[in-house]
Amino acid sequence: MIELLSPAGTLEKLTYAYTYGADAAYVGMQDFSLRTRAGNITEDDIDSLKRIKGEKKLFAAVNSYMHEKDIGLLKEKLELLGRYPFDAFIVSDIGAAHILKNHFGESRALHLSTQANCLNSAAVQAYADFGFSRVILGRETPLDEIRRIKDTNPEMEIETFVHGAMCMAYSGRCFLSAFLTGRSANQGDCSHTCRWTYRLMERQETEGSFPSGELALEEESRPGTYFPVNEGDGYTTILSSKDLCMIDHLAKLKEAGIDSFKIEGRMKSLYYVATVTRAYRKAIDALEGKAGSEDWREYRDELFRVSHREFSTGFFFDNEEIANPTEVSYLRDYLLIGTIQDEVEPGLFDLSLKNKIEQGTALEFIGPKTLGIEDTDFSILDKEGNTVESANHHQSVRIRTKKPVKPGFIIRKKLN
Template sequence: MELLSPAGTLEKLKVAVDFGADAVYAGVKHFSLRERAGNFTIEELKKGIDYAHSKGKKVYITLNAFLKNHEIENFKKTVDAVAELNPDGFIVADIGALSIVKDRTDIPIHISTQANVTNIATVKAYKDLGASRIVLARELSLKEIAEIKKAVPDMEIEVFVHGAMCMAYSGRCLLSSYLTKRDPNRGSCAQSCRWKYYVIEEKREGELYPIEEDHHGTYIFNSKDLCALPLLDKLYEIGVDSVKIEGRVKSVYYVAVTTAVYRKAINLIKNNPESFKLEFPKLLEELDKVSHRPYTTGFLESETELQYYQTSSYIRKYKFLALFKNGTWEVRNPFSVGDEVEIFYSSGESIKTRIERIIQIKGNKRTEIEQAHPNFTVKITFTNQPENSNFMILRKLI
């Protein structure tokens, strides 16, 4: 079972690869659903693909926008330019885009979750059209996924297992377009579903009344976040080929932690299922340390409590301080000598420690400092020195 992680930028691509992803998915400008999430230029994409391939990992290119007539020629040029970089797959939603990619390349074609594939007949139809993988609609249960895999065993099946969910059908929403002129189906969603809504009585203009759907509150569209870690072993047993982490507008820290946790979980399930059950509470605890809304297993267990009515805010317990690269720490948020911190490893393990000393590095100059600030490059002495590892995250409890 492949672990597929998000790569909104070149840095995130490298972090996903370094923290255990088997493959990453990346968007290019104009034709992905990640327009506000950072996208790759052709030059950046080449660097990313070369890096991933040097580590034996795959890169899938997201071109899952729904095309308009005036965009078709530019889409063809984009496909041609990206194909020369030798990616491992194109992710499309538009059936016309599928036809264009098939006619112009031999690169495998994956059908995006935006295509809303929910049944065996549709999977077979896409197979006949030349697709090699289906990213199933998020509205399916474990039972339905198993039925599809059994009926079409030679079609690769991909399932989302972690991240934000949309209140609309497989993410195909127009609410943001109407309210803000930002198209959700081009990655510019304003997340209007997370806002707090009121009604106004016809004869009392300006007087707002809260929409009380029930006793919880007024966030009537606000979805919880998906976390399928509790069901990962069942997805493995079904024979799901790839599990996908959602990552639109997510941080390097989020990519690192979620990737490392799911990597460790898959390894445990593959090698020792009982160990996965024993380690599960610890793995879930790590996922609780990234910014998220309350977790749900979504539709996988036919759950109905998918909405979160209290607030649209995220749960944030930890602050990302620094990323370890090439023997030094790249600082992202301030920290000081004496701070109690945690070091998170790409293995999915973490240790608690304390900062004893900070040395700032600027060229050949070394300066001892009391506080590190964003964009500093530093070396750190801890009370418990971390084990040798090329890939680490520094964080602290908020």
């Protein structure tokens, strides 16, 4: 049985990941994660984690590159880590893995992070000997090599990314963020500089280490800061890779022996987490012949309505697609408005707003098994029951609708 593994940067996203079909989810530990701005899990969340997790699986990303001070901090927090309901730790640093293994023994599994760049069967065997039960292969591993790796190490669980953002740098080991902003991607604080817009320019005067006459990229909001480059003209997305999307090739991934299909996106919205998880849940169920999955392609189409860059198949088949950067910044058809919360009375629900909602706007409600319910004849009310024309992010309001919606449904608005 294939595992569907979804991202969860916050407790709210974790809830939606499970609700919309994930078998397992992964969260980050603030001090040790390569996504320090993902709204990571804290000590105050332990009881909530246990309640939300239930019988599902939960993995903790402890995958940053650790300096000496970080190793000391990890040792100090071992007892605290043991209080979380984690089934496994996702680790890239071998020293951290050694500490976790010695402390937890077999009570917590070790999963090798993709940041460790494991690309061959010999390395997989070495990690198996160390005590890892799962390897998240480097994203550069071709599909035919994955098959050989699994054949050589049949007892090792193999996990690969199947959807989400890719890096132009080798498995995320990028220094561009630190160069332009002082925020290191290798310390979990990537500023996503590869997603910004740039222009190619030729300096007329020598300034610093940028000689006169050389071509360089200048970021739109940082005039005077230059990054040398030698191709294209105008603003460019040369540093932004295409996104990975393997939903049409899951049978081939299964045949290669992959055990867990992983979705990237701990810093993405809950709308992204829910919609992408739902699409892959339907596709996996269809692949495994489960009832009720006949319409999976309709859910597949939803992937193109979530904010994304151009899609590619990454390194699975060849390098041609991923070697070419995306030609557009983002593609997006819908805006997340909010989520349906508790039902106050029949047809009246509390709202959690993420963006502005206005009376009379055409809205759509989507759920774990509901593609889209349109509604323009809804009412927005304050907590005293008074009708309001609009409400903004974080305002406490309710929605009255005659549509068959439930708590956990997502509200979105189609963009022009």
